[in-house]
Amino acid sequence: MTSVCCFQLKVNPTSSISKPQTHLRFNPSTFALPSSSYSKSGEPQPLYSSVKSFAPATVANLGPGFDFLGCAVDGIGDYVNLRIDPEVHPGEVSISHISGAGSKLSKNPLWNCAGIAAIAVMKMLKVRSVGLSLSLEKGLPLGSGLGSSAASAAAAAVAVNELFGGPLSTSELVIAGLESEAKVSGYHADNVAPSILGGFVLIRSYDPLELMQLKFPHDKNLFFVLVNPEFEAPTKKMRAALPPEITMSHHVWNSSQAGALVASVLQGDLNGLGKALSSDKIVEPRRAPLIPGMGAVKKAAIEAGAFGCTISGAGPTAVAVTDNEERGREIGERMVEAFMKEGNLKALAMVKQLDRVGARLVSSVPR
Template sequence: MNGFTISVPASSANIGPGFDSAGMALNRYLTLHVQESSEWMFEHRSKHLPPAEAAKDHFIYQMAERMASEFEAVLPPCKVIVESEIPLARGMGSSASAVVAGIELANQVCRLELNQEQKLEWATKFEGHPDNVAPALLGGLIITAETKQTDKVEYFQTSNLNMDLVLYIPDFELKTETARKVLPETFSRTDATAASGIGNVMIAGLISGNYELAGRMMEADLFHEPYRASLIQNYDEIRQAAKEMGAYGTVISGAGPTMISFAPKGTGESIVKGMQAVLPDYSVELMEVDRNGLRVEKLQLCK
């Protein structure tokens, strides 16, 4: 087996009222350089990653092993060098990227020949919901749904977002489990109807190009942002300052603590400059939508 590289983008999920259903791939990447070895080894080369664990304890290996076992396949030993531009526990889909990478690792070394639909189904099963794994796998903005009528993830995908994206990444973590604990277990029919309507109009605005409308709906979310706002430092200040600088809307990225602004095309650089002055302890970055999703390069299958 000659070496190959797996690349998986970061993602920003939830997107206001798109709770557990709307996600977008970003141009930051988790990259695996894989080569044949006499035993399983992982090496980390990133400031965003802790020291590599023993192979059998490594999350990506565990995902690959789980995928292989589903097809009664055996993982041949590999050395995997892991590079990452995705900070952990920041609301940028680091877990989902690792899940997709693990599935693809097994797909390649075990020759499973999985198609995109199968990868999405398994990634959703492993991750628990599709809003991060779908864009990490497929790229673009993806709206997903799981229904009782089908046994697959239904989705709509588009890459035609003519906007700038500005992320505000703090130097502290927020675990998804913590962010989920503050959410209500149930909603009244009246509240659920209002929240669903806001989400529907936001998606219509994004797809039709009415970004001002979409931005207003993002910031009107009733599903999760009102409950998580107290967990996000500078939440109100970031939204207000970004709005004053021209952003359509600003929301929590994933479960936080990172936040993301959707802004008119061409205004992103000025917003980055202005917001960096407001948030000197943050990494304020202009990003783009990744349109490709998972990529595998320089692949040669086992003999």
Template sequence: MRAPSTSANLGSGFDVVAVAHDAYFAEAYVKLTSGCGVDIKFRGFDPGGDNTVRRAFQHLFERLGRCWGVEAEVDNRIPIARGLGSSGASAVAALAAFIREAGLRVDPAAVVEAAGLGEAAAAGSPHFDNVAAAALGGAVVIASVKPLELVKFSPRLTFVVGVPDVPPMPEKTKVMRSVLPREVPFRTYVAQLARVSALVAGFARSDPRLVALGMSDEVVEPARAPHVPAYARVRRYALEAGALAVAISGAGPSMIALVEDRDSGAVRAAVERAYAEEGLRAEVKVASTAEGALKDL
């Protein structure tokens, strides 16, 4: 089973919004065995014994009240530690493969919850935005965490995703959260509510112009921008080339630009040029919103 790469936040939607796109994917294969427990093999990058996939299985088994014997192989082709949901997609792909192999019917929210709790292995605490998008596809809003309530939209959106080739930031999630403001003026709070509302309305109406309004952010993004390589140049060049909006993908360092189809080539070239002028190698892709791993289950 495959799970797509994802971009969380999209500007104003910090911790509550994510989109699935077809820039990259993680794939998992599962075989049921006798006994109880999960044996996991990773192709390429190996996150170690305590990983999101293992924890996700543990949480799902607890939720289902039963343990299975599982052999899982994970082929994660999403760049690691780049703000593209690689760890969550691995867990979602593996859980989806297990559910299909076992012939189970499982509430999608239970899968998202298990994978989100498993994210603590990579991020230090549970996170549900990326895994929700990887599981359900399209654009997902986390309406509530306790209890977990998810709202999925299926907009048709086109993006340009820029992935710089830079060394991983040590304790990236911790650092990128530590720089966030602890409080904001009331007028900023109201403006941010308007932006998030525009983001959700844009998803519901599949309206890139509304989504672009929602991708503007004056709370999280300004605090994180100094820690994202080439942020200012990439953003400026992309907008000058016709991008509707530009944001940090998750906690970075990747960036995501919302574009009209007709402008995707020009924006991609502009982002490539921006990274090159900063002396950075980067992979830049045109991507569209994608289906989630649970679409056929």
């Protein structure tokens, strides 16, 4: 049995970080948001002195779903450690430490995706009595096409929310994550929404923001083969490569492929999912030439038995799908070889499953 969860959030795309919009517009015929456990006019009290959260990596676009489809990937992502810090001014956030792949990131919370999201949640909760200190463990490489900034934002938003007992719904946390994405990589939710919600997510509308969770059947196996080459593909550069206009025939084709992809997800049809994943005629043809060897990598994946292959997000990571973990490793080996042979790039392959949970608390210390 397939199912779709849908909810609407009213968001102003031009809202600033200093004034996050948290007004929600409900659609009773689709999905009822969980009620908040605190009064919007009051300030919740922290339940913990410190918490640790995790948010998974994501694969955005999924071929023809540019800026409106994404999914979460299990086993890799970012961690945030958050604690009440009497040395931080009440109502403010300080970033004390960044480790892992994020050593080059700013510790200024106004310019760091984790800091921006944390501040947005604090303002939603109207926290004024305590200051918070945050440390970020980057498990995702920067500019990899795996939703690195979104994972940091998601982990931070969840950490702040959970420190105060989890009064905000996941939908409100997506708004906080979007505040961060809008600042650092652009106003798009196809990474941050699945990182927070888990599974597959379709962004039906941005104004107002409307998200739909697509339930992939639990009895079906789905493995992502993620191959990340040693190559930088900045999101801004990759977005600049996109065509300003498209033909009607390409619009019709991509729309049909995106529809087929959604249907395949709901039905657990890996063959159909892979076929649609590989069929983008608008974005991938412009971006693939900018990633050395990508064309050969895609061909190698499919010849090795993958159901489909495309660029993950803005790249340079290539993603292929299969229903068997061992075959996934073999596919990954062939993709790594193709990156080296045709693109002269070293690459690392991983085989991961779908993350159905999304960002979550992993530990806490009571006050």
